[in-house]
Amino acid sequence: MKGLGIDIGGTNTKIVVINGRGRLLHEERFHTLGESGGYGDFMNRLTGCVRRLNKIWRPGSVGIGAAGDVDPQKGLIRFSPNLEKWRYAPITGPLNKLTGVPCTLENDANMAAWGAYELELKKKYANVLAVTLGTGIGGGLILDGRLYHGATGSAGEIGHNKIKPGGERCHCGAQGCLEACCGSYAIMRDARKAIKNAGAFVRKYAAPGRERLNTICLTRAADRGHKTALRIWREMGENLGRGLADAILLFNPDCVMLTGGVSRASRHFLGPLKKVFAAQQIKTPFQKVRLRVAKNADLGVFGAALFGMERVNNRQRRR
Amino acid sequence: MKGLGIDIGGTNTKIVVINGRGRLLHEERFHTLGESGGYGDFMNRLTGCVRRLNKIWRPGSVGIGAAGDVDPQKGLIRFSPNLEKWRYAPITGPLNKLTGVPCTLENDANMAAWGAYELELKKKYANVLAVTLGTGIGGGLILDGRLYHGATGSAGEIGHNKIKPGGERCHCGAQGCLEACCGSYAIMRDARKAIKNAGAFVRKYAAPGRERLNTICLTRAADRGHKTALRIWREMGENLGRGLADAILLFNPDCVMLTGGVSRASRHFLGPLKKVFAAQQIKTPFQKVRLRVAKNADLGVFGAALFGMERVNNRQRRR
Numbered sequence: 001m002k003g004l005g006i007d008i009g010g011t012n013t014k015i016v017v018i019n020g021r022g023r024l025l026h027e028e029r030f031h032t033l034g035e036s037g038g039y040g041d042f043m044n045r046l047t048g049c050v051r052r053l054n055k056i057w058r059p060g061s062v063g064i065g066a067a068g069d070v071d072p073q074k075g076l077i078r079f080s081p082n083l084e085k086w087r088y089a090p091i092t093g094p095l096n097k098l099t100g101v102p103c104t105l106e107n108d109a110n111m112a113a114w115g116a117y118e119l120e121l122k123k124k125y126a127n128v129l130a131v132t133l134g135t136g137i138g139g140g141l142i143l144d145g146r147l148y149h150g151a152t153g154s155a156g157e158i159g160h161n162k163i164k165p166g167g168e169r170c171h172c173g174a175q176g177c178l179e180a181c182c183g184s185y186a187i188m189r190d191a192r193k194a195i196k197n198a199g200a201f202v203r204k205y206a207a208p209g210r211e212r213l214n215t216i217c218l219t220r221a222a223d224r225g226h227k228t229a230l231r232i233w234r235e236m237g238e239n240l241g242r243g244l245a246d247a248i249l250l251f252n253p254d255c256v257m258l259t260g261g262v263s264r265a266s267r268h269f270l271g272p273l274k275k276v277f278a279a280q281q282i283k284t285p286f287q288k289v290r291l292r293v294a295k296n297a298d299l300g301v302f303g304a305a306l307f308g309m310e311r312v313n314n315r316q317r318r319r
Numbered sequence: 320m321k322g323l324g325i326d327i328g329g330t331n332t333k334i335v336v337i338n339g340r341g342r343l344l345h346e347e348r349f350h351t352l353g354e355s356g357g358y359g360d361f362m363n364r365l366t367g368c369v370r371r372l373n374k375i376w377r378p379g380s381v382g383i384g385a386a387g388d389v390d391p392q393k394g395l396i397r398f399s400p401n402l403e404k405w406r407y408a409p410i411t412g413p414l415n416k417l418t419g420v421p422c423t424l425e426n427d428a429n430m431a432a433w434g435a436y437e438l439e440l441k442k443k444y445a446n447v448l449a450v451t452l453g454t455g456i457g458g459g460l461i462l463d464g465r466l467y468h469g470a471t472g473s474a475g476e477i478g479h480n481k482i483k484p485g486g487e488r489c490h491c492g493a494q495g496c497l498e499a500c501c502g503s504y505a506i507m508r509d510a511r512k513a514i515k516n517a518g519a520f521v522r523k524y525a526a527p528g529r530e531r532l533n534t535i536c537l538t539r540a541a542d543r544g545h546k547t548a549l550r551i552w553r554e555m556g557e558n559l560g561r562g563l564a565d566a567i568l569l570f571n572p573d574c575v576m577l578t579g580g581v582s583r584a585s586r587h588f589l590g591p592l593k594k595v596f597a598a599q600q601i602k603t604p605f606q607k608v609r610l611r612v613a614k615n616a617d618l619g620v621f622g623a624a625l626f627g628m629e630r631v632n633n634r635q636r637r638r
Binding site for chain 2: 069078126127139143144148149150151152153154155156157158160161162163164165170172173174242245246247249250251252253254280281282284285288289
């Protein structure tokens with residue numbers, strides 16, 4: 001059996017076809033253009049792509065991950081901060097009609113969690129919290145080897161845990177969320193404030209051909225010992241440690257898996273993060289938990305494909 | 320089949336015998352005296368009591384809940400803040416030897432969660448967060464109709480979610496924990512600071528025969544419109560709302576059940592708590608979640624008895 005996986009992000013939509021052993025057979029991506037084109041236009045492009053791939057590969061399942069507030073039971077996106085005009089936008093219905101195979105929709109962070117569990121952790125741990133560090137911060141929970149959705153499909157929303165009440169404004173509208181301290185937009189907000197001559201900083205540290213002040217540039221500066229860059233990553237690690245500590249107390253996982261683009265700077269923030277764990281008063285859950293950083297940057301779309309197949313194979317009951 | 324339930328608290332140890340339908344057949348309690356008598360003395364008294372009840376009732380299971388850091392797999396108490404000298408104290412081993420029936424040990428907040436789920440929620444909700452409001456604040460999680468332990472048996476530790484970083488010192492040693500704002504010791508710390516003439520306050524508002532400045536007295540004062548008392552309960556509700564909001568974002572439960580002695584003041588703190596929920600930016604989980612206050616104050620010991628029976632009946636797999 002082959003599986004088709006789709007990851008609908010605010011910027012890009014990724015599609016993969018994989019085989020039963022999780023090996024990549026085909027991949028492509030296109031701009032979501034969720035705002036400018038709108039939902040109808042997006043679905044035209046998506047169904048065109050799926051129709052073509054369906055003819056070639058004949059997948060036995062379609063698994064979809066989407067950013068935002070997703071209704072897994074009805075297969076629709078209730079609301080997504082980056083696709084603001086979409087409300088209760090049906091996704092699985094049209095794709096199921098088109099392909100004739102079972103289609104599954106989940107929150108993208110849940111799918112990244114499933115991908116991490118299947119591909120990188122090899123199902124070694126029963127209870128996993130996977131945290132996606134990107135522009136925003138998402139989370140997904142594997143409990144007792146099964147994806148835990150919660151009542152409305154939004155379980156694992158660690159990004160909006162309030163770690164600094166009254167602190168910086170978050171994209172969600174609230175203040176002091178973990179995301180407002182450790183999402184890449186927050187890290188770069190702090191960096192722009194702290195770095196006096198941004199032009200010179202970018203010229204010195206940016207990756208060749210990518211002359212922008214972003215987290216990659218900030219990581220490269222930290223690699224070369226830039227004190228402000230090191231401080232920003234240290235503070236980010238301390239804040240992330242606080243947010244994860246609350247979640248570890250609640251959920252007592254065997255493993256916390258960090259994924260997403262910002263996790264690539266882990267060499268600069270994992271140390272401060274672990275210090276926060278070591279200073280916890282309730283020791284047992286922190287002694288037990290294993291901290292991992294994902295190798296694969298596309299866990300979300302692989303996880304979606306794998307989860308769709310799992311559902312079809314009846315190994316994954318709905319929770 | 321009958322079941323024996325034991326709740327080992329810092330102050331009192333409660334024992335019940337129930338029948339298969341959850342009806343109370345017998346109950347008794349004694350002072351734990353965990354510190355003054357020590358573990359050996361406590362176990363002598365407990366086994367004496369269980370030996371006697373075993374002869375009379377012949378229970379088919381023994382379920383035990385204990386405060387603190389409990390190892391459900393090994394059946395021992397790793398550490399308990401109120402039984403400080405007990406370290407890795409075996410509980411199920413001696414009782415199993417004595418009774419010859421399966422003995423189960425769990426964290427007491429987990430057992431209160433199980434009791435709430437079985438007795439008051441009638442298994443109506445799949446995903447339940449039960450929060451015990453007492454001197455401290457404990458939590459237990461029912462996921463998909465099963466008790467969720469986590470990796471080391473301590474899942475649901477909502478009491479040490481940091482809601483006011485750098486705030487008041489908690490019994491656990493950290494600062495700004497939910498418990499340090501909303502545990503009864505914290506409520507009464509605030510009350511003692513705010514109430515100028517405590518003697519007159521107690522004389523006016525305390526329950527007859529219980530002339531002490533405690534949460535019952537504070538509730539009675541609020542009932543009669545005392546402004547400071549009302550303010551303290553309002554602030555407690557706002558803080559509890561913040562702690563629960565973080566947990567609801569993470570766990571997305573169908574129901575939050577409040578239990579424990581302090582939950583009896585809910586008429587004074589539920590309003591402010593609900594306002595915190597209503598002000599959340601991520602709406603769906605808060606629109607879905609049902610908030611309940613337990614009727615039974617002894618859910619912990621009933622839950623322990625019921626959980627022991629459930630385990631024996633193989634309806635409850637270990638997680």
